[in-house]
Structures are given as structure tokens and as C-alpha cells.
Amino acid sequence: MSFVLRSIRSSVRVVPRVSVQVPSRAYSLPLVNNGKALSPEAKASLKGSDPDLKDIIEGSGNWAAIMRERDPDFFNRIGKGQSPNYLYIGCCDARVDPTVLMNLNYGDLFIHRNVGNLVTGSDLNVMSAIEFAVNRLQVPHIIVCGHYDCGAVRGAHKQMDHGIIENWLRNIRDVARLHNTELTKIPDSEDRHRRLVELNVQEQCLNILKTGSVQRLRMKSFKETGFATPRIHGLVFDPAAGELKKLDVDWKGETKEFDAIYNLYPDPDVNKSAFPKNLN
Secondary structure, rough: OOOOOOOOOOOOOOOOOOOOOOOOOOOOOOOOOOOEEOHHHHHHHHHOOOOOHHHHHHHHHHHHHHHHHHHOOOOHOOOOOOOEEEEEEOOOOOOOOOHHHHHOOOOEEEEEEEEOOOOOOOOHHHHHHHHHHHHHHOOEEEEEEEOOOOHHHHHHOOOOHHHHHHHHHHHHHHHHHHHHHHHHHOOOOHHHHHHHHHHHHHHHHHHHHHHHHHHHHHHHHHHHHOOOOEEEEEEEEEOOOOOEEEEOOHHHHHHHHOOOOOOOOOHHOOHHHHOOOOOO
């Protein structure tokens, strides 16, 4: 099937992106820990950062001043509330900055991030983010974005106990189990890793489609307009190449086999399915 992407853009004016450079400097405040001077090793671990975040506060002030100069109404506009076009669910990896890599306007994204970009029904954090985004903010698109060279995916592919995070990584191990036949046919370990990254994104998208709040709104919008929202999209970012791609997945085909299990709102008017043709 082909995806229909209807772009619902906000009226926010495009503002040139700003790179704020804060010069490094020697700080007058002593580096102490419980009244004792920090060791050279401890000082080095700070990587040149101000322990009281003076550099960040100053940098933020510089950014705000530049934004006011370039767009005097910027803060008045964003201070009136948010109206994002997308719910973004991504990984915590520091190299994956969603607003930057997708080149979106300030305020376009409602963002939830966790280790491995997972969507699990037992995680009230991500479930609350989805509920708020679709019911309160009425976002028309939900994006799950994974990335290659993902530490969570690499960890889940190793036969070792990672401690407390192992309870979280087991969700990715389950994805590997579901697709074990395909993955074991890939001889190269790096190619296998990249494919598991993609399959993990796909499974998290399916987990979103299983949720009651999303199914309910998709069914409602389909009945009213013939077009189901929110739309679900799986993306993968390659940090080494700077490339963002969309996964080509037949969501109806993926959900058809288990429709009788996960469909919470069967309706005879739409072929007794929450995922009929045109509803994907």
C-alpha cells in the first residue's frame, strides 16, 4: 500500500536557525565537593563545563536575544500555547536531535524519548504522552524514529546481563525473537544490527496501532472524513551518513493476521476492522 501524507502545517513563521557560540573561559567559582577541592581527575570529568551551568544560562540568554532581534513576536507567539503537528517517539541518543535532523519549525514536535525508542503498554510515561498528544493536542501524525548504531539494540543482541536496564532491553530481545528467522539469515553482524533497528521501529509502530486511544480516534476520523488520523510513521536515522529514511511498511498487511486479537473497535460499517482499506 502507499502512504498518504497530508501535511497540516501550523501558521508559525519560519525562523532562521541560530547557532550560539559561547566562548570558553576560566571560572572564578571554586570546584569543590563537600567542602573539598575536586581532584584533577574529577575536574577533567567535567569536560570543561561550568559546574553551576553558567555557560548554559548565558548561552540561552544569547539565543533569546538573537531570536527577539530576528523575530520580535517569537516569544509572544510560542507563549500562547503549543499546537504541534507531530508526536515524535525516539531514542535518547545524544546524536539524534529530532527538530534539527527533520529541519522543523520550533514547536512542531511533541517529543517523547527513551532508551531504544520503545512503546510498551506497561510504560505509563509513553502511554501518557500518546494519550495527551492524540486527545488533547490532536496531532495528525505519530512518528517512531530509531537510528543505526543504537546502543540499546546492540545490547539486546548480546548474550549478557546488562543489569537493571536488561528488563527494558528485553522488549528489543522480543522483537529479535519475533523476527529470528529473518535475522539469522543475515550473515554480516552490522547488517543484522541495522535490520533489527528497522524491525524494532516497525514493532513500536504496531504497538501504537494496538492502543485504544489511537484506534478510537482513527476510527472516528475515518467515519467523519474518510481519512484516518493520527497517521503512524516509522523512520530511521543514520548518524554516520546524516540520512533520514521512512520505512515502507504495509500496516494493513502487518495487522491483518492478528486483527481479531488487537482490534478494539470492530465495526460492520468498515469491514469489521480497525484497519480497513483507506484506514492505514
